[in-house]
Amino acid sequence: MTESFLPHMNGVTGSVLQILKHLERTGHEAHVLAPDAVGIPTEISGAPVQAIPSLPLPGYRNVRVGTSSAHRVAAALRRFQPDIVHLASPFALGWRGALAAERLDIAAVAAYQTDVAAYTERYGIPATTGIAQTHIARLHRRATLTLAPSAESAHQLTALGVDRVRRWGRGVDAERFHPSRRSEELRASWGAEVVIGYVGRLAPEKQVEDLAVLDGLLGTRVVIVGDGPSRAKLAALMPRALFLGHLSGDALAAAMASFDVFVHPGESETFGQTLQEAHASGVPVVATGRGGPLDLVRMGIDGWLYRPGDLDDLTMRVRDLVGDQRKRRALGEAGWQAVQGRSWGSVCDQLLGHFDDAIGLRTVDSALRARRVTRPEAPAVVPGRRWSRYVALGDSLTEGLCDPAPDGSLRGWADRLALLLAARGGLHYANLAIRSKRVRDVCGIQLERALALRPDLVSILIGANDLVGRAVDVRLIADQLEQAVVRLRDSGADVLLVTPFLPRRRAARIYARRFSAFATAVAGVAARTGAILIDTDMHPTLPDRPNWGEDLVHLSSRGHRFLAYRAGEVLGVPHADALGALDAVLHENEPIGAGLWWRRHALPWVWRRLHGRAAGDGRVAKHDDYVYLGRSSAQRDVPVA
Structure with missing residues (x-):
């Protein structure tokens, strides 16, 4: 539709x-x-x-x-x-x-x-x-x-x-839009040494009138391709500009490749398809630094972004390219290189993947309706927000069981998330999670240590060990969790809450009702406290077998990566979704863990339960204090109480 x-x-x-x-x-x-x-x-x-x-x-x-x-x-x-x-x-x-x-x-x-x-x-x-x-x-x-x-x-x-x-971006027809379409005959008919071009609708939302500041630049001519309700007004405003009207197909491709500089002043572009087409044509781009162009134009590499609404800055950026043919060629070549991997075929393959995800999520929506709950609100994360001190709380999932690092140590979704956050400028990171712990442990010893570290971001994934117990009071453990979140929020920290989840196994179904009830309660905690929520029910592929380790209880490396990138998305880490997709491709042939599950995992767990013991007894957190993740050591010192 x-x-x-x-x-x-x-x-x-x-x-x-x-x-x-x-x-x-x-x-x-x-x-x-x-x-x-x-x-x-x-x-x-x-x-x-x-x-x-x-x-x-x-x-x-x-x-x-x-x-x-x-x-x-x-x-x-x-x-x-x-x-x-x-x-x-x-x-x-x-x-x-x-x-x-x-x-x-x-x-x-x-x-x-x-x-x-x-x-x-x-x-x-x-x-x-x-x-x-x-x-x-x-x-x-x-x-x-x-x-x-x-x-x-x-x-x-x-x-x-x-x-x-x-x-989900847009593809570009790199065969139609190509530097070889440049026409010296067409350029001669335009009668200018340097051509400043625009392609798009001539309507108020495109802000084409801003190009009037370029209409009198010496040795240049503004050439405008497109039509719309503003054409007559624009023609009167820019008497030296050449208006070609609507073009399509090869005629459009020839015009685009024959520009020397492509300018797009619109501030309400959700993407900017014509910017991609200009790059595919080998033409450098000058665009406003807002909306879609932020993702398409690399400053000083394949074009310039100017301050929105600042026409002096626009003029300066265009003059910079008008006066330097070598720079125009270098930036145009870089733009052409940048779009070579953005074919419509690959972009539409991504779309088919999103279709598959949506079909899976529809079953989640049906389950939510059966629970008589609505989808949780999106997390209120300020774009560009950065954190400098991150503490992870939880049990074995956050400790990182079944996700070994090359040196044999454990890494998990929280460790991977910390690296994503650190890439934005360095991060002090502590992981207080210990296997087998329950809500009371996180809301007790782990919480007190976290408050002493004065973090500005805390993640909490807990509850699975409570929910698989002989008896559990879901309301009670949810209340305990809420009290802990309130204390963290009062300290000034943002809190990322993750609902516990089950593998897609027949044996796990006996706990499904408990997990569902607790997820609903956690969503309520997030709504009341302003915490950021990852409702794992919203990701129907997480329970799939490849995301689980050999013990069928903990996430595999693949599962930890999946959860880390989903957390990165909700926290506004730039390109977290694209990085996750790339990571998945790089590990697509990763073997699924298999082994003597009963002997290695199930029977030892039963034995510990019968003797009132837990795998985490006597263990300490792997990062009880901050470790610094980043390139620079200049900011490693962090005050703690």
């Missing part, structure tokens, strides 16, 4: 077309629901196109808004019986699609591609911005999974309370 489709061509339409090609190429069956418009095709890439009744968008008549009810959309889905519903840039029609998918218990993936709230401000109707933000949050929380194209858009969504946000 897409808010925009042919014959209206834009970034949303373009990505949908690429997805349909990939689905056809990989043997999947697709069906398209899109707003009706004159010239809309009935089929594309083997997928039937169902035109939904629509109305023109006021002030932008070639953009149509779908008007079908959720009931009619549900009827269309029921006829097709999809495994997944993909909502492309959902807002109006996408809202009805989200409702229909939920009604039919079908997983829905919402691809965030348009910052509608920012558009309302640009179009001079800021009173509706709050309404738009509320609608965006409500819609994306209805979806099973949300895909954000950039780090900043992911943070925007999280700030609105949207959970389950995954990163």
Whole structure:
């Protein structure tokens, strides 16, 4: 389901077309629901196109808004019986699609591609911005999974309370957009020594009027490709600029490659597809330092980012490239190199992986409804937040059992998370977790030591050993945990709470109800105390066999890596999702632990239980004080009480 489709061509339409090609190429069956418009095709890439009744968008008549009810959309889905519903840039029609998918218990993936709230401000109707933000949050929380194209858009969504946000960028057609498309004949017709180019919609949200400061630069000409409601106003504002109107296909590729500098001033870009196309064409980019461009432009390597709204800075960045041909070539070459691994094929393969995740999460949602609880709110992490002192509390999972380091010592998800956090500028790290410990231990000895260390971040994963006991009072241990979290929060520390989890084994089912009840209670603790929550029920692949060690009780190295990167995501570690995907690929042939499970693990555990003993008796924490993780020793000293 897409808010925009042919014959209206834009970034949303373009990505949908690429997805349909990939689905056809990989043997999947697709069906398209899109707003009706004159010239809309009935089929594309083997997928039937169902035109939904629509109305023109006021002030932008070639953009149509779908008007079908959720009931009619549900009827269309029921006829097709999809495994997944993909909502492309959902807002109006996408809202009805989200409702229909939920009604039919079908997983829905919402691809965030348009910052509608920012558009309302640009179009001079800021009173509706709050309404738009509320609608965006409500819609994306209805979806099973949300895909954000950039780090900043992911943070925007999280700030609105949207959970389950995954990163998914856009591919680029590196065969069509290529430096070889550069045309000296075309450049001669433009009549300028240096060409400053722009490609995109001519509308208020694109801020093309900012290019007027470049219209009189000596020896240059501004060439603008695109059309829209602002064209007449822009032509009057920039009399020396050349307006080529809408171009597509080879004509667009030739124009793009014939630019010397590509400039994009829009501050509401969730991604910035034309920036990728400029890089693929070997052209350096100057863009505003906000939104999608932050992920696409590397300062001084393949372009420049200027301070949002600072037109003097924009002019200075463009002058820097206009006056230095060698620099333009070097930055253009670097941009071309950067996009070579971003083919639409690889990007759409990632999308299929997200589809699989969403289908798994849909079963989680069904279980949550059976528990009569709602999905937890997204953690309120400030973008760019950094911590300098991190303490991990817990039991064997946090100690790192079944995750050996090359030197034979134990490392676990918390150790791996500490390394991710340290990469942002160094970190003092302590791990107080000891195997076999229970909630009372974390809320007692471990808590007191943690408070003495005065951390600014504390992680707690505890409860499994209580929940597999002969009898357990879930409310009591949840209350104990909440008291500990309150004390840590009162000390000024952020707290990361992780719900305990079970492997996907028949024997584990007898504890499922307890674990579910405790997870619900922990979610409540997080909501009341402002703690950051990882509800592991939201990650349905965690119980899978490859994530568990030989003893079938503790996470394997693969499982510890998985949990560490999920924690990195919720804590706002840059590119944690991409790093996790890369790590998974590097270890995809890692063997699954197997062995004499009963003799090595089950019987010793039973023996200890019968004799009232625990594996952690007499053990001490592996990092009872801070160790410094980082390149520099200048900041190693940290005051502790």
